[in-house]
Amino acid sequence: MEDIPIAVLDGLLLMFTVKTFLFMMIGIVAGMFFGLVPGLSGLSGLGLLLPFAIGQPPEVAFPFLLGMFATTTQTDTIPAVLIGVPGTAAAQATVLDGYPMAKKGEAERALSASYLASILGSIVAAIIFIAFLPVLRPLIDEFAGPEFFMMAMLGLIMAGSLAGTSLLRGLTMAGFGLIISMVGFAPNTGFARFDFDWTYLIDGIPLVPVVLGMFAVPEVIDLLVSRSTIASQQSSSGGRMKGVADAFQNWWLIVKCGTIGTVCGMIPGLGGLVAEWLGYGHAVQSAKDSSQFGKGDVRGVIAPEAATAAQKPGGILPTVAFGIPGNGPMAIMLGVFLIVGLRPGPEMLRENLNITFLMVWVTVAANIIAAILAFGLQRWLVKICYIRATILAPIVLGFMIVGATLATRDFGDVLLFGIFGFLGYIFKHADWPRVPILIGMVLGNLAETYLFITVERYGIEWLWQRPIVLIIVIMIVLSFVVPAYRLYRRKQGEKILSGHTVKDDME
Amino acid sequence: MFRFLSGLGGILLAVSLLVSPAIAEVNFAGKTVRILINFGVGSSTDVMTRQFAPFVGQYLPGNPTVIVEAKPGGRGTLGTAYMYKNVKPDGMTLGGLTIIVARMATAKVPVDITKFVQVGARGGAAVVYVRKDSGIKTASDLKSVSQKVIMGATTPRSPSVMQIRLFLNAFGQDKHKLIAGYKGQLGMLKAVRSGEVQMAFMNNGQWMARRDGFTKEGLVHGIMESGQNDASGKVVGSGVKLPTVDATWRKLLPDTIGSDGYKAFSFIQQTRALNYLYVLPPKTPVDYAKAWDKAMASAIKDPGYLALLDKNSAPHPAWTNRDTTTKTLMQIAAKKNDPAITAMIKKISGKK
Structure with a gap:
């Protein structure tokens, strides 16, 4: 560990060797594409690029794949903001405020703020990685079944309570997502459930057609009905620089959300979705005035983007240090270790520390380079918001159907796309939040798996005997109490202004 | 009359031999063949196959390029069913089916794996x-x-x-x-x-x-x-x-x-002896199976491949040929019907 400064520098220098840099750039451009097209993701991108990495030395293979993986969360914001459809699952929270901003003609501002938040978030992660590397391992080892279960609960409750106007509706929808997640193999018994003997459902309902159906179909129908454009107002001038300024003004929020994202990345199994929701939740709860969240508050874009960008360098640590991948794409990366002849585990932090830091640097550099490229492209991209509905809607719908079928290439994808498109339209117009369904689907499996493991292993004592569990319980309680208290204060304030108090009402 | 019939029979036999795919010359020159695996990218199966694939191409007739394609899902059953139902029996796609024999032995699998054209197997521990x-x-x-x-x-x-x-x-x-x-x-x-x-x-x-x-x-x-x-x-x-x-x-x-x-x-x-079962789709001409069997047996002993395994301190695997694989598979399929074994497996898996 005493060689950390040398390894940090060596990793940085390695990144600037010609072949490494060239492959990283190819990866970055590919990653921008995979993030931009809804239905594709970092995971599918890794699967497609992996054959090209094989045969390359580690200092080329990793920058190539990580360059791709790190940038998907930069460009997945573009469809999330411009057409209200998350480019990957990790941009769900961004839709909540990004899309309303686009409708107000502030798409450029939202995108610029998100790019810079991603850059700064990944830098925060790199600093934490370097500074705390020697002491992070005990923290990661502290996470076992009870902690995973509680983190899944926290993510669910955050999404349920923040993604709409009503807590009850949000939690109901999260519950609906949990039910959907139960289709397919039960993690603790191995028996398939609710699959109706249809092999398509044996692994559960795939997320991609659900996300695209639920978000794209309602927007396309509304666009066609309105016969107008996505943005109802003209693009505000200076939006790009305003977004940059927003990110700098909210630097402390980025540091905090970057830290949240890094920690979520380091805990194997949590992943970007929990990171972005904890980031978004923190932004709402820590804001003095949270009334504009969900209506186009730029902090609602900055916070989740900083958290998801930071989660990626964070995910490198358990992969290299323990050989336990922090998330799905890191599991593929772990395979690359073996293919290129590196051994994941503690020796990666001794003999190959420079490669470890090269990986961290690549995630930071990829974010910066992708942001610059996207920054240059966005002037043209935001014009999507001003294309007439009759032209844009069929194109978007076509893209979404293709995107939906990319996951399994099964007719079931089209069917699910239609079913969830219909449901999404109803939910949208009945003002039932759609995002908690998705997080319920994603975290349902984690929650179910670890609930069974936890109860079987610890009985019920884990509820009061484990410090991290207690901290999460407090966070969950606060996530209910703080918004309720704020609402009470605001209503009381409004009543005082209108001439009578809550006490008067009671009397 | 007899002479006419025997002549006709001879002609028919000759024609059938000419059109029969069983005697098709196996040559993959200039082609790309694939190994289709039933677990996802990044899985142990995937890593092992990607390490191994380049060496296989060297020993196949015509030295084709070998690529790896993952068809994950259903704990290996979806890729197996795809191999059985959707892949053309032209010898160009080898199925690398991990743990499917053990699944057949202990649960239901969607297709009859004994009907594949067997190529061989690698053990797993x-x-x-x-x-x-x-x-x-x-x-x-x-x-x-x-x-x-x-x-x-x-x-x-x-x-x-x-x-x-x-x-x-x-x-x-x-x-x-x-x-x-x-x-x-x-x-x-x-x-x-x-x-x-x-x-x-x-x-x-x-x-x-x-x-x-x-x-x-x-x-x-x-x-x-x-x-x-x-x-x-x-x-x-x-x-x-x-x-x-x-x-x-x-x-x-x-x-x-x-x-x-x-x-x-x-x-x-x-079933561990057949942990990684290599198959061709049903009705594939047997000559292709023999060519793949020979190539896999040679590739597994290739000095370059063994050096790669040594680099990761991985054990050297053994190849079970086509005949032994088929024989073992049939034995397992038959033994599955033993009532004592069936009852115990049912009990241990929690099946009601």
């Missing part, structure tokens, strides 16, 4: 490891240790988990505990690291790649391995230099040899 602070130094301590050892496992319906549960149950129902549900071997490793469980298993290739790191860290050590069956059916070690579970059972619990539990254990053990 797993290593059981424990935390050093568990008080278990060798496998023998599992019998003498006073406290309960908690073992982490994946799904209870996984053949490996069934096997290890049968072994632990032989010590008595409450002697040790098995908690299932962890996601893959790395999920189990995480649970061991956190101290949630004391014992788990991982495949021998992964174990060998990590063993030195584990030794330096001093957190866990291996106590036994599954081993795999050789052509005569005998359980032999896979090269990780640990006693096999079968040998441990025989040594520690000799009274239970002959029990239904041991019978079911041995039955599942037999």
